[in-house]
Amino acid sequence: MNQNHNIIAKSINGTEILVSLVPLNKTQSTRTGFKSIEVGKRVLLESGIEVDLNLDGRSFYTELNQLFKLNYRVIT
Template sequence: MNKFENLIAKSVNGDEILVSLIPSKKMQSTRQGFTWVEVGKKVLLQSGMEVDLNLDGRSFFTGLHDMFKLEQRVS
Protein backbone atom coordinates (compact mmCIF):
# COMPACT_ATOMS: atom_id res chain seq x y z
CA MET A 1 0.00 0.00 0.00
CA ASN A 2 1.41 3.43 0.85
CA LYS A 3 3.76 4.72 3.48
CA PHE A 4 0.75 5.37 5.70
CA GLU A 5 -0.05 3.26 8.73
CA ASN A 6 -1.96 0.06 7.98
CA LEU A 7 -4.98 -0.71 10.16
CA ILE A 8 -7.41 -3.61 10.33
CA ALA A 9 -11.12 -2.78 10.00
CA LYS A 10 -13.82 -5.27 11.02
CA SER A 11 -17.43 -5.62 9.95
CA VAL A 12 -20.35 -6.93 11.99
CA ASN A 13 -20.31 -10.29 10.20
CA GLY A 14 -16.61 -10.82 11.05
CA ASP A 15 -14.94 -9.80 7.78
CA GLU A 16 -11.61 -8.01 8.17
CA ILE A 17 -9.84 -5.77 5.67
CA LEU A 18 -6.50 -3.96 5.70
CA VAL A 19 -6.84 -0.19 5.22
CA SER A 20 -4.67 2.92 5.48
CA LEU A 21 -5.56 6.38 6.72
CA ILE A 22 -4.71 9.23 4.37
CA PRO A 23 -5.19 12.97 4.80
CA SER A 24 -8.23 14.64 3.29
CA LYS A 25 -7.08 17.97 1.89
CA LYS A 26 -8.97 21.04 0.66
CA MET A 27 -7.76 24.17 -1.11
CA GLN A 28 -7.84 27.26 1.13
CA SER A 29 -7.44 30.86 0.08
CA THR A 30 -4.90 32.94 2.01
CA ARG A 31 -3.40 36.40 1.53
CA GLN A 32 -0.34 34.81 -0.08
CA GLY A 33 -2.43 32.73 -2.49
CA PHE A 34 -3.93 29.28 -2.29
CA THR A 35 -2.62 26.46 -0.11
CA TRP A 36 -3.66 22.88 0.67
CA VAL A 37 -4.98 22.31 4.21
CA GLU A 38 -5.67 18.96 5.90
CA VAL A 39 -9.30 18.90 7.04
CA GLY A 40 -9.61 15.31 8.18
CA LYS A 41 -8.84 11.73 7.21
CA LYS A 42 -9.98 9.34 4.51
CA VAL A 43 -9.66 5.58 4.31
CA LEU A 44 -7.61 4.02 1.51
CA LEU A 45 -8.71 0.46 0.72
CA GLN A 46 -6.37 -2.20 -0.70
CA SER A 47 -8.14 -1.84 -4.04
CA GLY A 48 -7.00 1.79 -4.22
CA MET A 49 -10.45 3.23 -3.63
CA GLU A 50 -10.72 6.15 -1.17
CA VAL A 51 -13.77 6.43 1.10
CA ASP A 52 -14.74 9.03 3.68
CA LEU A 53 -14.96 8.30 7.38
CA ASN A 54 -18.38 8.65 8.98
CA LEU A 55 -18.99 11.43 11.50
CA ASP A 56 -18.13 9.12 14.42
CA GLY A 57 -14.51 9.06 13.22
CA ARG A 58 -14.11 5.29 13.21
CA SER A 59 -16.56 3.71 10.76
CA PHE A 60 -16.94 3.79 6.98
CA PHE A 61 -18.93 2.13 4.22
CA THR A 62 -17.33 0.20 1.36
CA GLY A 63 -20.68 -0.43 -0.35
CA LEU A 64 -24.39 -0.62 0.27
CA HIS A 65 -24.85 -2.16 3.75
CA ASP A 66 -21.09 -2.90 4.08
CA MET A 67 -19.98 -0.97 7.15
CA PHE A 68 -16.56 -1.49 8.70
CA LYS A 69 -15.22 -0.13 11.98
CA LEU A 70 -11.71 0.70 13.13
CA GLU A 71 -10.67 -0.27 16.66
CA GLN A 72 -10.01 3.35 17.69
CA ARG A 73 -11.44 6.70 16.76
CA VAL A 74 -9.31 8.65 14.30
CA SER A 75 -8.52 12.23 15.24
Protein backbone atom coordinates in the same frame (compact mmCIF):
# COMPACT_ATOMS: atom_id res chain seq x y z
CA MET B 1 -0.32 1.69 -0.07
CA ASN B 2 0.79 5.28 0.39
CA GLN B 3 0.61 5.31 4.16
CA ASN B 4 2.93 3.56 6.62
CA HIS B 5 0.21 2.63 9.10
CA ASN B 6 -1.95 -0.26 7.99
CA ILE B 7 -5.04 -0.85 10.11
CA ILE B 8 -7.39 -3.81 10.25
CA ALA B 9 -11.09 -2.93 9.96
CA LYS B 10 -13.78 -5.43 10.93
CA SER B 11 -17.39 -5.83 9.90
CA ILE B 12 -20.24 -7.29 11.94
CA ASN B 13 -20.12 -10.60 10.06
CA GLY B 14 -16.41 -11.04 10.90
CA THR B 15 -14.85 -9.94 7.63
CA GLU B 16 -11.52 -8.16 8.08
CA ILE B 17 -9.83 -5.85 5.58
CA LEU B 18 -6.53 -3.99 5.61
CA VAL B 19 -6.86 -0.20 5.21
CA SER B 20 -4.74 2.93 5.61
CA LEU B 21 -5.59 6.46 6.68
CA VAL B 22 -4.78 9.26 4.26
CA PRO B 23 -5.23 13.02 4.74
CA LEU B 24 -8.24 14.84 3.33
CA ASN B 25 -6.91 18.15 2.00
CA LYS B 26 -8.81 21.25 0.97
CA THR B 27 -7.48 24.38 -0.73
CA GLN B 28 -7.51 27.57 1.31
CA SER B 29 -7.11 31.07 -0.09
CA THR B 30 -4.49 33.30 1.57
CA ARG B 31 -3.10 36.73 0.76
CA THR B 32 -0.08 35.16 -0.93
CA GLY B 33 -2.06 32.59 -2.92
CA PHE B 34 -3.55 29.20 -2.26
CA LYS B 35 -2.31 26.49 0.08
CA SER B 36 -3.45 22.99 0.93
CA ILE B 37 -4.83 22.39 4.44
CA GLU B 38 -5.54 19.00 6.05
CA VAL B 39 -9.14 19.02 7.28
CA GLY B 40 -9.63 15.36 8.12
CA LYS B 41 -8.85 11.78 7.20
CA ARG B 42 -10.08 9.34 4.58
CA VAL B 43 -9.76 5.57 4.39
CA LEU B 44 -7.67 4.05 1.59
CA LEU B 45 -8.69 0.48 0.75
CA GLU B 46 -6.25 -2.11 -0.61
CA SER B 47 -7.91 -1.77 -4.02
CA GLY B 48 -6.85 1.91 -4.15
CA ILE B 49 -10.33 3.34 -3.57
CA GLU B 50 -10.66 6.16 -1.02
CA VAL B 51 -13.83 6.35 1.10
CA ASP B 52 -14.96 8.87 3.70
CA LEU B 53 -15.18 8.14 7.40
CA ASN B 54 -18.61 8.43 9.00
CA LEU B 55 -19.30 11.21 11.51
CA ASP B 56 -18.39 8.96 14.46
CA GLY B 57 -14.78 8.93 13.23
CA ARG B 58 -14.34 5.15 13.39
CA SER B 59 -16.64 3.53 10.84
CA PHE B 60 -17.05 3.62 7.05
CA TYR B 61 -18.99 1.95 4.26
CA THR B 62 -17.22 0.14 1.42
CA GLU B 63 -20.49 -0.42 -0.45
CA LEU B 64 -24.21 -0.55 0.29
CA ASN B 65 -24.81 -2.35 3.63
CA GLN B 66 -21.09 -3.09 4.13
CA LEU B 67 -20.16 -1.25 7.33
CA PHE B 68 -16.63 -1.64 8.69
CA LYS B 69 -15.33 -0.34 12.02
CA LEU B 70 -11.87 0.59 13.23
CA ASN B 71 -10.71 -0.28 16.75
CA TYR B 72 -10.33 3.37 17.72
CA ARG B 73 -11.67 6.79 16.81
CA VAL B 74 -9.59 8.73 14.28
CA ILE B 75 -8.67 12.17 15.60
CA THR B 76 -8.25 14.80 12.92
